[in-house]
């Protein structure tokens with residue numbers, strides 16, 4: 001009789017095969033799975049345990065699960081910070097050792113980091129030129145500058161939704177930056193943004209308090225990732241050399257997922273999120289082994 005077929009052997013399996021114990025990680029949506037999979041496989045030693053990322057319907061659903069489970073929580077939760085660094089709306093859940101928060105608004109704000117964008121463009125253009133980092137950094141600064149007013153309104157709305165018109169989407173994921181952008185342009189048009197603000201009568205709302213909270217922060221970290229996707233991908237495609245193939249969104253995402261984990265050495269806020277995730281993974285392993 002072989003070990004696998006004896007009842008004793010079956011009982012022993014977890015001792016030999018750690019992958020029988022899977023660490024479950026709740027993430028906000030399907031698009032978060034390849035991102036966190038890439039981060040975990042590149043940056044975190046799971047000590048032989050396998051990882052299963054389970055998509056949920058956004059941060060509200062994950063937070064609901066955290067509250068329901070209490071001390072019996074047997075999963076790790078990864079939650080987008082959104083404006084938490086500014087208005088501290090999720091501060092309460094940060095005490096949970098198995099809850100990991102992005103510091104930037106969402107995974108896209110890491111994925112679209114100028115370091116990842118530059119590496120992606122370099123790869124597509126098959127060049128070792130180093131001009132792309134500065135180019136991507138300048139693009140992100142200009143994009144943030146143009147979206148600054150909308151960002152302040154969007155954050156203010158998160159804090160005080162009651163003073164905004166019902167159903168108004170500012171930097172929302174169901175809104176689209178393309179409506180502020182003229183064809184083939186990757187930067188939004190400031191006149192179109194000003195018109196939007198006036199037409200929705202939100203120009204009367206004072207955002208000085210919010211602007212002060214942002215003072216020394218990098219605005220790019222807080223721009224809603226879904227909202228800026230169109231600009232990011234149009235920008236990448238305009239940097240692709242003549243004669244090279246323009247890439248669709250899915251292929252570009254694949255490249256960004258590949259490069260993004262390398263950013264941890266250049267972006268300290270990213271490495272601290274990864275450290276926090278590593279602590280949560282180690283804590284879960286300890287739970288399994290005691």
Ligand SMILES: [Zn+2]
Pocket residue numbers: 110113114115116263264266267270
């Ligand atoms: Zn980065």
